[in-house]
Amino acid sequence: MKLNTIVVDDSSIQRITIAKLISEHPNLKLGGDFSNALEAKNYISNHPVDLIFLDIEMPHITGFDLLDGLKIKPQIVFITSKADYAVKAFEYSALDFLQKPIKKERFLTSVKKALEMYQLKHEHIHDDHGPHLIIKSNLKKIKIYTSHIKWVEAFGDYIKVVTYEDTHLVLSTMKAFENELPNNHFLRIHKSYIINLDKVERFNSKQVEIDGEKIPLSRNKKEEIITILENY
Secondary structure, three states: OOEEEEEEOOOHHHHHHHHHHHHHOOOEEEEEEEOOHHHHHHHHHHOOOOEEEEEOOOOOOOHHHHHHOOOOOOEEEEEEOOHHHHHHHHHOOOOEEEEOOOOHHHHHHHHHHHHHHHHHHHHHHHHHHOOEEEEEEOOEEEEEEHHHEEEEEEEOOEEEEEEOOOEEEEEOOHHHHHOOOOOOOEEEEEOOEEEEHHHOOEEOOOEEEEOOEEEEOOOOOHHHHHHHHHHO
């Protein structure tokens, strides 16, 4: 899962600093950095944006003015040197409020909040309308939403379907279960593992990490898998 993110700040130093932090984060994708609200508004009108790091005090059009002109508001993290704006910022349903200079630890806390909020909103949508599977586990038929699956793991003649709620043991082959999953969200990264791409927190040339668990990459398809992960 990667949130499309932009930064809007008239200070080039602050803008470059935050853009660098965004680029380095495994769950953020930098869409652009803008020195004024008008440029940002034009970009938002033509591109999907999930998260904005937004300065409040800018020439001509403030951060608040920018939000007033948006019909659909992404998640907002306000950035400013003055704590006096905090109350008004939260009137705009701000996710967080960061004071300059930005510290990496606080930046990461804001991103964590954004990811959790994004997850909650999308899981709520899936609970009502999302794709699901009927599996048989422990002699019971169970309905599971594919958006809740973190990964699938081979387990002898069975497979383990690991979700946020529970782990289900299902009599099936990996191949048969893989065919039941939406291939635009799930990827076979190893003979023993299928992962939900939306749940990947970080990855390297050897493994991916989901909810703190490290899952190995297949040596044979490592380059192909990494390419898919980088572009997801």
